[in-house]
Amino acid sequence: AQSVTQLDSQVPVFEEAPVELRCNYSSSVSVYLFWYVQYPNQGLQLLLKYLSGSTLVKGINGFEAEFNKSQTSFHLRKPSVHISDTAEYFCAVSEPSYDKVIFGPGTSLSVIP
């Protein structure tokens, strides 16, 4: 069965500093991977997705993630964060043969001025 682990429940980081939010998944087959963001008091929106091809995926707002099959990871990175990046970030996984999407518990990113 699929599962998603986000080891860091909270990540404080200073403005303009780089950040990495970690995501690991478990699956015995190939996967699709996603990062969603939830800004305060808003709904979830897609940041980026990996379906196939290049393992480095670029998303909106300067975020990128790298799929590492051997480490079953899909860590999210941004070289310089802004106050507006303060939000909850969710990693998610699904299998190509089945649409069900499993979400991780989320990481709360707080950007400190």
Next chain:
Amino acid sequence: GAGVSQSPSNKVTEKGKDVELRCDPISGHTALYWYRQSLGQGLEFLIYFQGNSAPDKSGLPSDRFSAERTGGSVSTLTIQRTQQEDSAVYLCASSLAPREQYFGPGTRLTVT
């Protein structure tokens, strides 16, 4: 175009009452999902509809929860005999392919 809509946006109900939450997916999206998000928690999968296939109900927490999707479009999540632990934000999402989900704004349910 129109996104996923959910109604009501807020619902306060007394313990023991039944509630119905509605989701209007994006037109043409074949898949529809319901999730529950409790305060400070992640997304708990509840149920998944795909086209005319039987729904995946594996995430429903008890038999008090049920959902239907009429005509492959609108979905209703029903919670019978609500309990205080049912208080949460209920999120609906729809997708076409492949798997990118579009979320509604959610319904905040408070059981008093």
